[in-house]
Amino acid sequence: MLLRDTSPSIAIIGAGLSGLCMAIKLKENGFSNFTLYEKAEDVGGTWRENTYPGVACDVPSHLYSFSFEPKADWSRVFSPGGEIQEYIQALTDKHGLRPHIRFGAKLTHAEWQDGGWSLGFADGNNARADYFISGMGGLHIPRYPDIPGAEQYKGTAFHTAKWNHEHDLTGKRVAVIGTAASAIQLIPEIVDKVARLDVYQRTPNWIMPRPFMEYSSRMKRLFTRLPLLEKLHRLQIYLMFEMRFPLFRHSRFFASHATKMFTKHLEKQVKSESLRKKMMPDYPIGCKRILASDSFFPAITREHVELITDGIERITETGITSKTGEHREVDTIIYATGFKPWDQMEDITIKGRGGLDMQDYLKDGIRAHRTVAMPGFPNHFMLLGPNSGLGHNSVIIMIEAQVRYILDLMKAARAHGSKTVEARDEAADAYDRQLQTDLEGTVWAGHCKSWYQGEDGRIYTLWPWGTRRYMREMKRANLAEYSLTD
Numbered sequence: 001m002l003l004r005d006t007s008p009s010i011a012i013i014g015a016g017l018s019g020l021c022m023a024i025k026l027k028e029n030g031f032s033n034f035t036l037y038e039k040a041e042d043v044g045g046t047w048r049e050n051t052y053p054g055v056a057c058d059v060p061s062h063l064y065s066f067s068f069e070p071k072a073d074w075s076r077v078f079s080p081g082g083e084i085q086e087y088i089q090a091l092t093d094k095h096g097l098r099p100h101i102r103f104g105a106k107l108t109h110a111e112w113q114d115g116g117w118s119l120g121f122a123d124g125n126n127a128r129a130d131y132f133i134s135g136m137g138g139l140h141i142p143r144y145p146d147i148p149g150a151e152q153y154k155g156t157a158f159h160t161a162k163w164n165h166e167h168d169l170t171g172k173r174v175a176v177i178g179t180a181a182s183a184i185q186l187i188p189e190i191v192d193k194v195a196r197l198d199v200y201q202r203t204p205n206w207i208m209p210r211p212f213m214e215y216s217s218r219m220k221r222l223f224t225r226l227p228l229l230e231k232l233h234r235l236q237i238y239l240m241f242e243m244r245f246p247l248f249r250h251s252r253f254f255a256s257h258a259t260k261m262f263t264k265h266l267e268k269q270v271k272s273e274s275l276r277k278k279m280m281p282d283y284p285i286g287c288k289r290i291l292a293s294d295s296f297f298p299a300i301t302r303e304h305v306e307l308i309t310d311g312i313e314r315i316t317e318t319g320i321t322s323k324t325g326e327h328r329e330v331d332t333i334i335y336a337t338g339f340k341p342w343d344q345m346e347d348i349t350i351k352g353r354g355g356l357d358m359q360d361y362l363k364d365g366i367r368a369h370r371t372v373a374m375p376g377f378p379n380h381f382m383l384l385g386p387n388s389g390l391g392h393n394s395v396i397i398m399i400e401a402q403v404r405y406i407l408d409l410m411k412a413a414r415a416h417g418s419k420t421v422e423a424r425d426e427a428a429d430a431y432d433r434q435l436q437t438d439l440e441g442t443v444w445a446g447h448c449k450s451w452y453q454g455e456d457g458r459i460y461t462l463w464p465w466g467t468r469r470y471m472r473e474m475k476r477a478n479l480a481e482y483s484l485t486d
C-alpha cells in the first residue's frame with residue numbers, strides 16, 4: 001500500500017543563509033516536503049553577489065556561521081566573502097539540499113487561494129504550497145544615486161555588487177562614489193593599481209580599528225580537535241559584540257569610549273588636519289552602521305588619492321563635476337552606494353486573504369508581527385524581515401531564532417491538526433506599537449539619515465534591543481497571538 005506524504009508542502013524563496021537555515025531545520029524536524037526557489041544559479045545570496053576586491057564580513061567568522069554548523073578552519077577572524085560563499089556551498093551539500101532547490105526561479109507573484117499559496121515565477125512556471133516562507137534578503141538590490149547626467153557617461157561604470165571582473169583598473173583614473181561599508185573594503189585593495197583615485201564622500205563614517213588577524217595552523221588544528229574550544233571562542237566573540245549594545249541606547253560611557261577610540265585611530269593614521277576634519281563624523285556614533293578598517297585611512301592619505309566632500313553636481317560624458325564646479329575626468333566610476341532594503345518586494349505581488357495586497361498592508365508602515373508574520377497573510381513567514389536586522393552583532397543569531405520560532409508555530413499547527421496559522425490583528429498592532437516605542441530610545445531615532453529608516457522616518461530595519469532579549473522572546477511562540485484554523 002502506498003502511504004501518502006501528509007506533511008505540509010513548504011516553499012522557501014531564496015537560497016541565502018536564511019532560506020538554507022530554514023531548509024536544514026525543516027528537514028531535521030521531519031518537514032521533508034519543501035522546495036527552495038532561488039532566482040540565481042547558485043546558493044549564497046549576499047556572498048554570491050558581492051565579489052568586489054576586499055569583500056569581507058565585518059562580524060568575525062566564528063560568529064558569522066551557524067551555531068550548529070561550526071567551521072574550525074576559518075582562515076581569518078574576518079573572513080573574505082569567497083570563503084563565506086564556500087562555507088555556504090559546503091553546508092548546502094552536506095545537508096543534501098541541492099535536490100530541493102530550483103535555481104533560476106524568480107518569484108513574481110504569490111497569492112493565498114483555496115487554503116494554500118499559489119506561486120508564480122518569472123520563467124512562467126507555477127507552484128502550490130501550504131506554507132510560503134520568504135528568505136529573499138534585504139540587501140541585494142543595488143542603490144544607484146540619482147545624479148543628473150549619469151546615463152551620459154561614456155566610460156565604464158558599475159556597482160560594487162555587480163563587479164565588472166573584465167575591466168582592468170590598472171593605470172586607470174577611477175572615481176569611487178561612497179565611503180561606507182563596501183567602499184572602505186574596496187579602496188585599499190585597488191589603490192595601488194590605479195593611476196588616480198577620486199573618492200566622493202557624502203557623510204563621513206565612524207571607522208574603528210580592525211587589525212588583520214589570521215588564525216594560525218595550530219589554532220585551526222586545536223579548534224578541529226577540541227570543538228568545545230571553538231564554541232568558547234564563538235561565545236567570547238558573541239559577548240564582546242553584545243557588550244557594545246548599550247552604545248545604541250545612548251550610553252554615555254560607551255559613546256565616550258568609542259569616540260576616543262575613533263579619534264585616536266584617525267589621528268594615528270591621518271596626519272593632515274584638514275583631511276581629518278573631512279573624515280570626522282558630526283552625528284552620534286552608532287546612528288549609522290559602525291565600520292571597521294585599518295587600511296582605509298592610510299589609503300585615503302596616498303598622494304594620488306583625493307577625498308572630495310563638495311557633493312556631486314552632475315556626471316558628464318567624461319567624468320564628474322562637483323558642486324564647486326570643478327570637473328574631474330575619469331575612466332571608471334564605481335558606485336559603492338549600498339542597497340535598497342526591502343525594494344525587492346517592489347516587483348513581486350503578494351496577495352493574502354481576500355486579495356489583501358502586501359503593499360497596501362505595508363502602507364501604514366513596514367512591519368511584521370514578532371518580525372516574521374503578518375495578519376492577513378496566513379502560513380506566510382519572513383526571515384530577516386522588518387526590524388530583525390542588527391547594528392552590533394551577527395544576523396545569524398537572528399536567523400536561527402526566527403527559524404526556531406517559525407518551526408514552533410508550524411509544529412503547533414501540526415499538533416493541533418490545523419492547516420493555517422495567522423497572526424492576529426490585535427497582537428500584531430500591540431507588538432508594533434511597543435517596538436516603535438522601544439526604538440524611540442535608540443541612537444537610530446536621532447537626526448542622522450541612514451538606510452535604517454524609511455522615507456517616512458520609521459525605523460523598519462533594526463531590532464531595538466540586544467540579541468539575548470530577541471532570543472528569549474522568540475524561544476516559544478505564544479499561540480494566543482495567532483489564530484489556528486482547520
Ligand SMILES: Cc1cc2nc3c(=O)[nH]c(=O)nc-3n(C[C@H](O)[C@H](O)[C@H](O)COP(=O)(O)OP(=O)(O)OC[C@H]3O[C@@H](n4cnc5c(N)ncnc54)[C@H](O)[C@@H]3O)c2cc1C
Pocket residue numbers: 013014015016017018019037038039040043044045046047050055056057058059064105106107108135136137138139140182344348383384393394395396
Ligand atoms: C556587502 C555586504 C556585506 C555584509 N556584511 C555583513 C556582515 O558583516 N555581518 C552581517 O551580519 N551581515 C552582513 N551583511 C548582510 C547580509 O546580507 C546578511 O548577513 C545575510 O547574508 C542575509 O542572508 P539572507 O539569506 O537573508 O539574504 P541574501 O543573502 O540576500 O539571500 C537572499 C536570496 O534570495 C534570492 N531572492 C531574492 N528575491 C528572490 C525572488 N523574487 N525569487 C527567488 N529568489 C529570490 C536572492 O537571489 C538571494 O540568493 C552584508 C551584506 C552585504 C551586501
